Each structure stands twice: as structure tokens, then as C-alpha cells.
Amino acid sequence: MQPTSANTPAQSPPEKPGRWMLPGLGLFQGLAVTGRNMVQSFYNKERMTTVQYPEERAPISPNFRNFPFLVYDGNSIDNLRCVACSICEKECPPQCIYIVLERDENGKSLKRPKIFDIDVSVCMNCGICAEVCPFDAIYMDGEYELATDDRFEGLLFHRERLAKSADYHMKLRPEQASEVIARRKAEEEKKAAAAAAKAAKAKADAESKKAAADARPADEKGGDA
Numbered sequence: 001m002q003p004t005s006a007n008t009p010a011q012s013p014p015e016k017p018g019r020w021m022l023p024g025l026g027l028f029q030g031l032a033v034t035g036r037n038m039v040q041s042f043y044n045k046e047r048m049t050t051v052q053y054p055e056e057r058a059p060i061s062p063n064f065r066n067f068p069f070l071v072y073d074g075n076s077i078d079n080l081r082c083v084a085c086s087i088c089e090k091e092c093p094p095q096c097i098y099i100v101l102e103r104d105e106n107g108k109s110l111k112r113p114k115i116f117d118i119d120v121s122v123c124m125n126c127g128i129c130a131e132v133c134p135f136d137a138i139y140m141d142g143e144y145e146l147a148t149d150d151r152f153e154g155l156l157f158h159r160e161r162l163a164k165s166a167d168y169h170m171k172l173r174p175e176q177a178s179e180v181i182a183r184r185k186a187e188e189e190k191k192a193a194a195a196a197a198k199a200a201k202a203k204a205d206a207e208s209k210k211a212a213a214d215a216r217p218a219d220e221k222g223g224d225a
């Protein structure tokens with residue numbers, strides 16, 4: 001029986017004949033690239049695809065990220081930018097951040113962490129902590145030589161281990177650090193200008209009150225007395 005149009009499956013159009021290629025040509029092309037690299041690597045360092053690790057280290061990609069670190073300004077860990085707001089602790093998906101706020105003897109917040117721990121054996125390098133921090137206090141590091149035979153304390157990074165200077169941040173990610181420094185400077189200048197304007201207004205108010213008091217008639221002043 002002849003097939004009808006109703007019971008014939010849809011036919012795909014016949015393929016156009018492609019360019020004929022010698023079987024195995026791709027393999028020889030790949031070998032040619034490898035051979036060229038091997039020969040040129042003897043006199044052109046850019047052709048080297050490996051380095052003599054650990055004496056040499058290949059530069060890491062600017063976008064490479066590993067575990068987070070805390071940033072401090074100046075030369076002292078006492079200048080950590082972190083104010084222990086705990087936003088990163090709450091947002092961390094595997095909950096590997098532990099923060100305790102430092103307080104004075106009266107229980108008042110000192111706006112800095114007494115304890116800031118990250119369990120890097122649990123951290124999944126997602127970078128969410130760095131994204132949510134409103135104080136430019138935590139960023140993703142590029143350090144990768146972290147092998148240890150102590151799988152508990154050796155992989156629990158405390159505040160002192162996590163703290164790195166703003167200069168380190170600048171060397172690691174110059175573009176990001178420059179943008180952060182410029183923004184923080186602009187914010188500080190804005191705050192200083194607002195504080196100066198407030199102080200000037202308070203001074204002007206005090207002077208106008210004093211002038212008004214001086215202008216009142218003497219008998220009125222005597223009445224007040």
C-alpha cells in the first residue's frame with residue numbers, strides 16, 4: 001500500500017553536502033599547535049603553560065575568589081571596618097560565620113566584633129557575605145595554599161587570621177578597592193559637610209537668640225528677674 005500524506009512521518013530536508021575533510025585532519029592540526037607551543041616555549045616565556053611550582057606561581061585571575069577576609073584601615077587590626085552587624089552571618093547559606101559583638105562594661109555596643117569566625121571547611125565560596133556587607137568590611141580572598149593536617153582548628157579562621165589590610169585589598173583587586181576607597185572618602189566628606197552645616201546652624205541660632213535677648217527692653221528684663 002502506498003503511504004498517504006496523513007500517515008507519512010514528516011521528512012527532514014536532505015542535508016547539504018559539507019566540505020570534505022581528510023579523516024584525522026583535526027588531530028594533526030591539534031598536534032601542530034602543541035608542537036608549535038613546545039618549540040616556542042624554549043625561547044618565548046609566554047608560550048609556557050606551566051610554571052615550576054612552588055618556586056614559581058602563575059598569576060591568579062582577577063575574578064578568582066576563594067574564602068572571605070576582613071578589611072582593616074591603616075596598620076592596626078583595631079581599625080576593622082566590620083561593625084558586627086551580623087548581616088553576613090544571617091545571609092551565609094551554610095551558616096559558617098559566627099560573630100559576637102564586643103560591648104563595654106555597661107553593655108553598650110562598641111560596634112566591632114569580639115569574635116568573628118569562619119569555618120572554611122564549610123564555606124562554599126559563594127561571596128554572598130561580601131555582597132551583602134553594607135560597610136565594605138568583607139571581601140573574597142585569592143589565597144589558595146591552605147592545606148592543613150588539622151581539619152578542625154586549622155580550618156576555623158578566627159578574626160586575627162581573617163583580618164587583612166586595605167593595602168592588601170588594593171594589591172589583590174585594585175579596581176574594586178579603588179572604587180571602595182573613593183566611595184568611602186566621598187561619604188566621609190559628605191558627613192563632615194553635614195556636621196559642619198549643623199554646627200554652623202546651631203551657632204547661628206544661639207547668636208540670634210542672644211541678640212534677641214539683648215534687644216529686649218531693660219524693664220522687660222527686670223520683670224523677668
Ligand code: SF4
Nearest residue numbers: 092123124126127129
Ligand atoms: S563565601 Fe558564602 S559560604 Fe563562605 S562565608 Fe561567605 S556567605 Fe558563607
Ligand code: SF4
Nearest residue numbers: 082083085086088133
Ligand atoms: S562583615 Fe559586614 S555584614 Fe558582616 S558583620 Fe561585619 S559589617 Fe556586618
